[in-house]
Amino acid sequence: MTAAPVPARARALSRWGGVLRDVMSRPSGAIGLTLVVFHVVLAIVSPWIVAYDYRAMDATLMLNGPSAAHWLGTDHLGRDVLTRTLMGGREALLVTGIATPIAVAWGGLLGIWFGLVGGRADEVLMRVVDAFLSLPWILKMLVLIVTFGTGIEVLIPTLAFFYGIPVIRIARAATHDVVARDFVSAARARGHGRLTIIRRELLPNVLDTLMVEGAMRWSWMLLAFSSLSFLGFGVSPPTPDWGLMIADARGFMSFAPSGVLAPVVALSSLIIGINLTADALAKALGLDRAQKAPV
Amino acid sequence: MSAPMIEIAGLSVGFTGRGGATLPVLRDIDLTVRPGESLGLVGESGSGKSTLALAAMGYLKRGLRRLGGSARFRGEDMFAKSRTELEAVRGGKLALIPQNSGQSLTPTLRIGAQLGEALRLHAGLPADQHRGRVLDLLGQVRLPDPEAIFDRFPHELSGGQQQRAAIAMALAGAPDALLLDEPTTGLDVTTQAHILELLRDLAAARGMAMVYVSHDLGAIARVCDRVAVMYAGEIVLQGSVRQVLKAPAHPYARGLLASIPRLSDPALPVALGGRPPAPGQAGAGCAFVDRCAIAEPRCRGEHPALAPLPTGDAVRCHFPDRAQMLPIAGQGSASDDTRGDAPVLTLNDLSISYARPGLFDRLLGRDAAAVPTVADVSLTVRRGETLGLVGESGSGKSTILKTVAGLLGAAGGEIRFEDTLLPRVVERRSPDQLRRIQLVFQNPDDSLNPRQTVAEILEQPLKLYFGLSGQALHDRSVAILDRVRLGAHYLDRLPGQLSGGEKQRVAIARAFAAEPDLVLCDEVTSALDVSVQAAVLDLLDDLKRSQGTTYIFVSHDLAVVRALSDRVAVLYQGRLCEIGPSARVYGLPSHPYTEVLLGAVLEPDPDIAPRLTADDVVELAPPARGCAFQRRCPRKLGSICETDTPPWRMGDGGHAVRCHIDLPDLAAVLEPSAG
Numbered sequence: 001m002t003a004a005p006v007p008a009r010a011r012a013l014s015r016w017g018g019v020l021r022d023v024m025s026r027p028s029g030a031i032g033l034t035l036v037v038f039h040v041v042l043a044i045v046s047p048w049i050v051a052y053d054y055r056a057m058d059a060t061l062m063l064n065g066p067s068a069a070h071w072l073g074t075d076h077l078g079r080d081v082l083t084r085t086l087m088g089g090r091e092a093l094l095v096t097g098i099a100t101p102i103a104v105a106w107g108g109l110l111g112i113w114f115g116l117v118g119g120r121a122d123e124v125l126m127r128v129v130d131a132f133l134s135l136p137w138i139l140k141m142l143v144l145i146v147t148f149g150t151g152i153e154v155l156i157p158t159l160a161f162f163y164g165i166p167v168i169r170i171a172r173a174a175t176h177d178v179v180a181r182d183f184v185s186a187a188r189a190r191g192h193g194r195l196t197i198i199r200r201e202l203l204p205n206v207l208d209t210l211m212v213e214g215a216m217r218w219s220w221m222l223l224a225f226s227s228l229s230f231l232g233f234g235v236s237p238p239t240p241d242w243g244l245m246i247a248d249a250r251g252f253m254s255f256a257p258s259g260v261l262a263p264v265v266a267l268s269s270l271i272i273g274i275n276l277t278a279d280a281l282a283k284a285l286g287l288d289r290a291q292k293a294p295v
Numbered sequence: 296m297s298a299p300m301i302e303i304a305g306l307s308v309g310f311t312g313r314g315g316a317t318l319p320v321l322r323d324i325d326l327t328v329r330p331g332e333s334l335g336l337v338g339e340s341g342s343g344k345s346t347l348a349l350a351a352m353g354y355l356k357r358g359l360r361r362l363g364g365s366a367r368f369r370g371e372d373m374f375a376k377s378r379t380e381l382e383a384v385r386g387g388k389l390a391l392i393p394q395n396s397g398q399s400l401t402p403t404l405r406i407g408a409q410l411g412e413a414l415r416l417h418a419g420l421p422a423d424q425h426r427g428r429v430l431d432l433l434g435q436v437r438l439p440d441p442e443a444i445f446d447r448f449p450h451e452l453s454g455g456q457q458q459r460a461a462i463a464m465a466l467a468g469a470p471d472a473l474l475l476d477e478p479t480t481g482l483d484v485t486t487q488a489h490i491l492e493l494l495r496d497l498a499a500a501r502g503m504a505m506v507y508v509s510h511d512l513g514a515i516a517r518v519c520d521r522v523a524v525m526y527a528g529e530i531v532l533q534g535s536v537r538q539v540l541k542a543p544a545h546p547y548a549r550g551l552l553a554s555i556p557r558l559s560d561p562a563l564p565v566a567l568g569g570r571p572p573a574p575g576q577a578g579a580g581c582a583f584v585d586r587c588a589i590a591e592p593r594c595r596g597e598h599p600a601l602a603p604l605p606t607g608d609a610v611r612c613h614f615p616d617r618a619q620m621l622p623i624a625g626q627g628s629a630s631d632d633t634r635g636d637a638p639v640l641t642l643n644d645l646s647i648s649y650a651r652p653g654l655f656d657r658l659l660g661r662d663a664a665a666v667p668t669v670a671d672v673s674l675t676v677r678r679g680e681t682l683g684l685v686g687e688s689g690s691g692k693s694t695i696l697k698t699v700a701g702l703l704g705a706a707g708g709e710i711r712f713e714d715t716l717l718p719r720v721v722e723r724r725s726p727d728q729l730r731r732i733q734l735v736f737q738n739p740d741d742s743l744n745p746r747q748t749v750a751e752i753l754e755q756p757l758k759l760y761f762g763l764s765g766q767a768l769h770d771r772s773v774a775i776l777d778r779v780r781l782g783a784h785y786l787d788r789l790p791g792q793l794s795g796g797e798k799q800r801v802a803i804a805r806a807f808a809a810e811p812d813l814v815l816c817d818e819v820t821s822a823l824d825v826s827v828q829a830a831v832l833d834l835l836d837d838l839k840r841s842q843g844t845t846y847i848f849v850s851h852d853l854a855v856v857r858a859l860s861d862r863v864a865v866l867y868q869g870r871l872c873e874i875g876p877s878a879r880v881y882g883l884p885s886h887p888y889t890e891v892l893l894g895a896v897l898e899p900d901p902d903i904a905p906r907l908t909a910d911d912v913v914e915l916a917p918p919a920r921g922c923a924f925q926r927r928c929p930r931k932l933g934s935i936c937e938t939d940t941p942p943w944r945m946g947d948g949g950h951a952v953r954c955h956i957d958l959p960d961l962a963a964v965l966e967p968s969a970g
Contacts, residue, residue, distance in 0.1 A: 182742035204746035
């Protein structure tokens with residue numbers, strides 16, 4: 001047998017291909033991933049498929065129920081609820097889609113670094129992390145947003161910053177598990193530098209945990225973003241957004257329920273989808289301890 | 296003859312593989328164990344021996360299912376019983392003693408409470424008699440001071456004591472049969488020998504039937520009357536322990552015996568090449584055919600039946616007569632003496648302490664006054680020599696290796712490499728110093744990064760020390776793999792796709808890629824099967840001869856050390872007891888501790904009994920003054936051993952023993968103590 005060496009990149013890709021197949025073979029993964037992909041595709045194509053202009057107001061159509069023309073009725077300004085629901089995830093997915101990888105990247109790298117190095121700096125950092133985690137998230141975020149204003153350019157760094165902090169803790173714990181193993185000792189004994197040890201020994205073994213953690217953080221971040229919009233600190237009108245729509249329509253819930261229900265269903269189906277995917281991903285990667293091979 | 300206690304007939308067990316095919320793990324097993332009889336199940340890992348023992352109590356691991364046959368206990372089919380019926384039998388009349396009792400005891404329950412629980416479920420005793428019965432059981436398993444043990448938690452007991460507590464728990468239901476799954480694996484030699492003697496005595500006194508699963512033929516030789524050798528889910532040989540261990544009629548059993556290093560034989564054991572077929576991979580013929588030295592075309596086409604022999608054994612081989620010709624003991628070459636005179640490594644008064652002053656000590660300006668873990672170790676390793684470092688767990692042998700490798704910083708004394716003083720920590724050593732000292736770890740599952748291919752693993756030292764890249768890197772990797780007898784196609788594999796022996800070869804290849812002068816081997820064979828161990832020992836010896844490498848070889852297995860080492864140092868509680876050429880250390884006169892260790896080694900021969908001269912007490916910390924071995928020494932003189940550090944007594948050929956007793960007195964054989 002004379003096989004040509006397979007490049008490391010191709011092998012890593014084939015591993016993730018296998019993980020993807022495993023995720024899709026589980027009911028939770030299949031449902032979850034379908035929901036997530038559905039929402040992402042919808043967010044991209046919705047401007048071209050909606051029947052109405054999301055800004056178009058019509059005073060004669062205020063708070064109408066579902067009809068042939070407006071399947072999900074209209075809101076208090078007479079705008080089409082279906083149009084606004086279909087487009088209401090765009091902003092949220094854009095902001096959290098950028099902020100999540102940033103949060104996982106900086107939190108993960110810092111956690112791995114301090115998990116490897118340890119010592120006094122690690123002690124100090126972890127107390128800072130504890131301090132941050134002990135504050136209610138909404139308070140922290142409101143302070144920054146009130147100071148710097150709303151808008152994507154503020155929301156993305158804010159969310160990325162605060163949601164990276166718990167990742168530090170997870171990455172550090174996962175690193176501690178790997179650092180204790182002999183192959184890290186072997187790398188130290190050979191005389192490799194810390195960065196090489198992180199890149200070659202630690203990161204590939206911590207990546208699984210970070211992927212699952214990233215998926216979980218994404219769903220929480222979406223919830224946080226929608227909450228900010230709900231409070232009026234996220235997306236500014238008239239841009240359609242689920243959180244904002246719920247806030248606007250909640251006063252009329254008793255006689256025009258579709259205005260609240262539609263964005264609620266959209267938001268929760270996306271979050272449930274992400275959570276199911278994260279769950280299946282954890283099992284596919286073998287991070288779930290309940291699932292062990294029989295023999 | 297009495298009715299069989301355990302009767303397994305035509306039992307097949309398997310699981311459904313990825314492609315949907317049924318893959319057998321046990322194939323058509325017939326086995327009977329009579330009351331008072333002790334049956335040993337032996338084989339390499341994956342041979343199905345544990346699965347068979349568990350199936351005898353009607354238990355199959357998750358994913359496994361019974362394909363046919365039955366397992367009867369006292370005439371009742373265990374697979375036909377309901378859950379409740381099984382619960383009444385298991386742990387009561389049929390008890391299991393697992394490998395790692397530390398993990399099978401509930402950590403939050405005191406020993407007394409755990410045993411009381413077993414009594415409540417299986418003994419039917421009134422609750423007010425439980426305490427007395429528990430103390431009685433603890434006494435029966437020879438635990439010192441049962442009253443004290445009664446109130447302890449499992450983690451407060453040593454490994455040997457935990458195993459005794461587990462045995463006491465198994466005895467609580469007054470069982471008719473005991474299933475033992477590698478009950479002494481992972482225990483120190485002296486502890487192991489004591490536990491085996493205990494099991495022997497208990498079985499004899501209570502007339503219990505025992506099924507003893509082990510890969511260790513030495514342990515089997517001590518406790519079993521009959522042995523069944525398993526291979527690829529089948530019984531290939533069954534017979535009396537004497538017949539199976541001394542004149543086995545199956546080529547596999549003979550190969551297994553030949554691969555065991557023996558204390559009585561300084562030669563290297565002979566490796567049994569190849570590996571057993573995976574479940575479902577055995578062809579139409581004999582499962583062993585690919586590794587068999589006497590295989591013929593008939594063996595490939597026709598599956599041999601388990602046929603009785605005139606000796607009373609049953610063997611699954613077409614040519615049992617010819618199998619008898621195969622060697623069963625060390626025909627391997629003796630390790631050559633390749634020693635030079637130049638010292639490679641010198642340790643001067645090395646001491647290592649794990650104790651760090653705590654916060655309070657620091658605030659109050661106190662030094663931690665703990666006794667160092669390793670103290671006063673001075674030794675020299677010369678070029679081309681193999682120094683064996685032996686001792687029980689906690690003797691500091693791995694600690695010394697890690698300190699030499701620079702992974703543990705806290706040390707006193709000096710480490711010299713050739714003529715230069717070696718910095719304590721790895722970060723301060725020069726690249727050349729790092730390259731010339733390489734470490735091979737105990738467990739390759741832990742020392743190879745599961746996310747790196749063999750190529751990436753080998754590239755690391757090659758890039759770091761020699762700056763190789765591209766084709767040169769590839770060529771060198773292939774050459775190094777070849778040196779450890781692995782083909783180039785292994786380069787793309789991940790460690791998870793290799794067998795245990797192959798993984799350890801890759802780990803050795805990684806160390807040798809640096810072209811080191813000194814290789815530190817930390818229990819490198821203890822995670823491997825005996826047949827694989829022999830191959831790894833042979834490889835190490837071969838590399839030493841071709842590369843002129845110097846080894847420090849750490850092991851708890853005295854026979855393994857004997858096979859490979861030129862000189863041996865014996866450690867107890869981090870203190871050197873004895874050092875010298877192998878032949879001298881393994882002969883008389885020896886330090887009392889060496890004598891205890893050697894006496895406890897189990898040979899795969901039912902006619903050689905271990906000589907137990909000291910208790911298997913485990914000490915947690917070395918004594919502050921006097922001799923390290925004072926508390927367990929069977930030859931203890933008196934108070935001088937407690938107060939004065941013993942002097943080195945020099946013998947011939949660089950042999951030295953650290954004892955208050957002089958050498959001629961140490962040469963006299965000590966009689967085993969009673970009990």
